[in-house]
Amino acid sequence: MELHFAVASDGHYGEPGTDYQFRFSTLVNALNRATKANRLDFVVINGDISHGGLASARQAKLALDGLQVPYFVTQGNHDELTAAEWERVWGAPGNQLHRFGERSIVALNTSNAAGDYLCPNQAWLAEALRSEAAQSDVFVFFHITAANWTKHGIDCPAVRKLLAEAGNVRAVFNGHDHDQVARKDDAGLPYFFDGHFGGSWGAAELTYRDVVVAEGTLTTRLLTLDDSVLSSTSLNW
Template sequence: MFNRSPSRRAFLQQSSLVLTGAACFPSGLLHAEDRSPMLRVGMMTDLHYADKDPAGSRYYRETLAKLADASEKLGEAKLDFLVELGDFIDAADSVETEQSYLKTIAQPFAEICDDRHYVLGNHCVDTLTKQEFLGGVGQEKSFYSFDRGEMHFVVLDACFTSAGEPYGRKNFVWTDANIPPEELEWLTADLAATKKKTIVFAHQRLDQEGKHAVKNAAAVRKVLQKSGNVWAVFQGHSHANDYREVAGIHYCTMRAMIEKSGVANNGFAVLEIDPRGVLKVNGFRDQADYQWS
């Protein structure tokens, strides 16, 4: 198992989690003859790719090597689909430069899995518009839902100002993230229309208040809780492993790929979903492992 600090170990032991074994190729939760319901989802967040020098703990150019590391491991997992939880690219001074960042990182990412989903992060639309970013990755919408087997999945977009304006062209402050009324209404109707267990993907945090959180997170949580179907939320943005259970819903904040130098400091995961009652996060490198049942 990759080394974790004593405080991190203590946190995990005190939570409602059950720690899994070493971060390695997923071993599977069931006997081979019973595996048909299993889904495997690749997850990573906050790649912040940019062709620029390091700043603080962020090593922008090294994202390419870290993504290659993730590609090798995730390729062995036979994924059903792949999710990037936001801040795929870092901010640039011009649209042309930003589009070059996106093109450079989008190609190797696309080679990992044909079925891909991109959550909008604030850096994705710092210089670009949402339409430009989505066009660059071949995704039609910024928030939507889809089914895979016995599971329902929701992708949210909190890149809106308090006034309801979509982020783009540096028109926002990153701490002002919101799910606007129209999207909240859509989410309510979407969750009411399914009886399947549901997993939500977001960038900004929904489990707390503060600078990394969606400003109306409490209203969003109310919708998730009322549905009775939401099993877990996976999110990024604050760059460190974190976990909270709120009203029976698991909120897992993933470790940012951009942080620290070297492939040994990478972070990504395979989520194994058994719709009959087990979620297992197999973390690689510095990404923590979790299991909920």
């Protein structure tokens, strides 16, 4: 049975000098068109959803509540909320685990109210991966990439080792680096980036990533918010 999801990041709701309201509505419309054409099981908004503070986060949530598909969120460095504030706004903790039949997703926090760059919580991740060891496939989402292979990455070798050694983690999805729209690999594990759908810098196009998982395969496309396909790649395991 297929699993179909989308991941987008870096909307920066509330950032001065950007048309953040229009960009959020454009993303929501694009994802609603996508799920109407081929039902999405879920969407992940992978960090820097807002640009600091409770008011922007609450407005961002109101905008995303227009999605006609379940969605999950991760915290980025510009969201700037305490753990309690995050859960109050989004109704979920910073680290989450969800199952879709024989497949699971793990979503992790990589920042705090001060906007620090943090590695994912290693102990929490290790326990989550242990709990999902019998699952066919696991997909992991966190905002700040766990290697210094980009200008804004952070080196988290223990986290990368956990992910690579799990055996059933098929791909990791990162945001944060607005200028990154492709893939990087560590110990045979792909890390996919999706550019950005908001903010004041980065790749020329505003984009999100569409992912279809079937038995032993993953196909992902990078799409603009007006549905143009910029790239496509497939994995097999």
